[in-house]
Amino acid sequence: MKNLGKKIIIIFSLLATAIYANVVAKVYPKNVVSGEVATYTLTITGGEVNKPVISTICGSNVLGTSSQTSIQMINNDYKKSYVLSYQFMPQKNCVIAPVNVEVDGRMEQSNSVKVTVKPAVQDKNADFVVNLIPSKTKLFVGEPFNLQLVLKQKKDAEAVDSKFIAPDFKGFWVKGESQATRTEEGDFIITKAMYRLAPQREGNLTIQPAQLKIATRISSRDVWGGFMPQVKWKSYFSNEGHIKAKPLPNNAKIVGNFTISATADKLEINPNEAVNVTVKVVGDGNLEDIKSFKPYIPDVNVFDEKINIKGNTLTQKLAFVSDKDFTIPPFSLAFYNLKTKRVEKISTQPIHIKVNGAVKKTELKIQRDDSIKTSEKSLHVTQKREVLSKVWIVAAFVAGLLIGILIMLFVKPVKFLKKEKALNLNDEKLLLIKLLPYKDKDEEVKKIVDVLEANLYASKKEKIDKKILKEILKKYDIS
Structure with missing residues (x-):
């Protein structure tokens, strides 16, 4: 009994909180059909309210907003209320999180609200019935087929406005669309349209339902209890289209x-x-x-x-x-x-x-071949000349050697025994010729050579140390 009493107290406290809460959130309808619009409302009680900015609900963009203001007397006390409405189209089940609202300088928080989304179902007995009829259900990838859309409307069905949302043709090429035609059959008005489609890939493909939104006029009470005309939207859905696409034979790509x-x-x-x-x-x-x-x-x-x-x-x-x-x-x-x-x-x-006047091809290959042959011939002649020149040089050397031997054998030895004439130290040209071979390996020789070149080619008159010169001639046996 004690537990029951506690539960009753908790329930009453929650009800009191709900009745006197400053911010209350609701969703209408709670069970939303996929593709239909739901309305999220915030009822705020207070004097000064800073209205929240809401752009998305349950991951969907807010489609429209509206607000109403009313004044009520509760326990001899006047209360000001605001009703903020937000329209959105939920895609799946979700929970709308609490919203923070500033009321009379205090931050208040609403309750959370659960939204249930049901799949679209075709109602064949409704005032408006939409059907999708494919000309083929089994075909090749890329093979065209017709999808007929048929709208069956009762003649006595009233509509203030209507909006048609075409099926989702994801996975299909849309190759064409015909103009809608309208006929009457008994108590119904029949509207037909044709789509020309082709599957883009193989496998089981689904054409999502088409949606027809119909607006009808209704009357509802305002905050003062009076009746005012309103427009209510209701959605009607077609069946789904199911296509099985097969791959093309022989690895073909086009059909x-x-x-x-x-x-x-x-x-x-x-x-x-x-x-x-x-x-x-x-x-x-x-x-x-x-x-x-x-x-x-x-x-x-x-x-x-x-x-x-x-x-x-x-x-x-x-x-x-x-x-x-x-x-x-x-x-x-x-x-x-x-x-x-x-x-x-x-x-x-x-x-x-x-x-006209096309540029003719130049036979570069033939010219290149002739050029190569000419070059090879010239090179061959040059090489031949070089060989002959070397032969003549060797022959001349051998001939000179033989002549020298003969002279030594047959000329009187007295001539070779004659005393050779001494080197003239004043003949600067002869001295230069004799000393040049030793210039780079002897610093003293280099100095004398520099003096001789200056005297011979720069018109200078420098003297040479004869003592050093004689030592050099003796050192290298120059005579």
């Missing part, structure tokens, strides 16, 4: 059925003038996966523009610049044909471009 063409704006140009070529591919398939047609051509500059796709037609412009004649090779495209069940290849014809 469909196409034709290809290439046209040049001119076939004859001046040197370094541009030839503009337009490549066009027409057909039903994954044109988005086709790569640039830019070719490699030796000695030709090629420039390609970005591929442009419009409907079932792909175009690409290229420019070719050269200073001599060239040929643009065929442009080709390989694809898997769904009708023939095999990979096919289509190509354009080669385009021959004539360049």
Whole structure:
């Protein structure tokens, strides 16, 4: 009993706190359908309130705000209240943390609020029913298919305004969209639209539900108890679309059925003038996966523009610049044909471009070969001359040696026994010639050589120490 009494006291204290709390937070609705807008409200009681700035709630941006002010009398005391509303679109379950609000100079804190997000569910009995109907559910990567969107609306359903949010086509190429058409069938108005799609990758792909938001007029009571008209939004969701995409056979990258063409704006140009070529591919398939047609051509500059796709037609412009004649090779495209069940290849014809006054190739190789041969011949002649020159020198040396031996044998020995004439110390030219070989290894010789050169070539008249000169001549046996 004691525990029960404590629990009752705690409950009453909490209720009193809730009733007289300065800041109370709520969310409407508490269970939010994915894609719908929820409203977060702060009811603040007090005289002076510093309104908080809230830009995101549960990770979602605030879509709109509003505020109301009212005065109530509680226990013969007037209380001023503020109701701040914030609209947001939650993406998953979350808890809104308490918010700090300054009330009458004091910092007050709100309660936390839990938000539950439920997945979108199609209501087939509602006033508005949206359906997604794919023309195929099993197909190849890049294979186009139609997705029909059908809106079924009861004739007596009222709507002040409406907003349509298209499905999320993540994982698909959106190749086209038709204009909506409207017809009447019994008690319903039927609106139809068509999307042309193609899967970008293999695997199980999901098309998220489309959303239709309908605004209807309702009446609600204001703070004074009176009725005032308001607009209420309600969301209607379609079913999901499920597609299974298979990889293309034979390692093909493109699927469909196409034709290809290439046209040049001119076939004859001046040197370094541009030839503009337009490549066009027409057909039903994954044109988005086709790569640039830019070719490699030796000695030709090629420039390609970005591929442009419009409907079932792909175009690409290229420019070719050269200073001599060239040929643009065929442009080709390989694809898997769904009708023939095999990979096919289509190509354009080669385009021959004539360049007026084209620069002819210089046969550098032939000239280089002749030059090499001439150089080799000249080198051979030079080497031959050098060999002959060396032979003649050796022959002359041998001949001189033989002549010297013969003279020694047959000339009277008396002549060789004659006393040689003494070296004239006053013959400065002869002295210079005799002393030069010893200049670099004897400092005394160098000094005498310097004096002799000065006297002979600088017109000086310096005297040589004859005593030192004789010692040098004796030392090196110079005569």
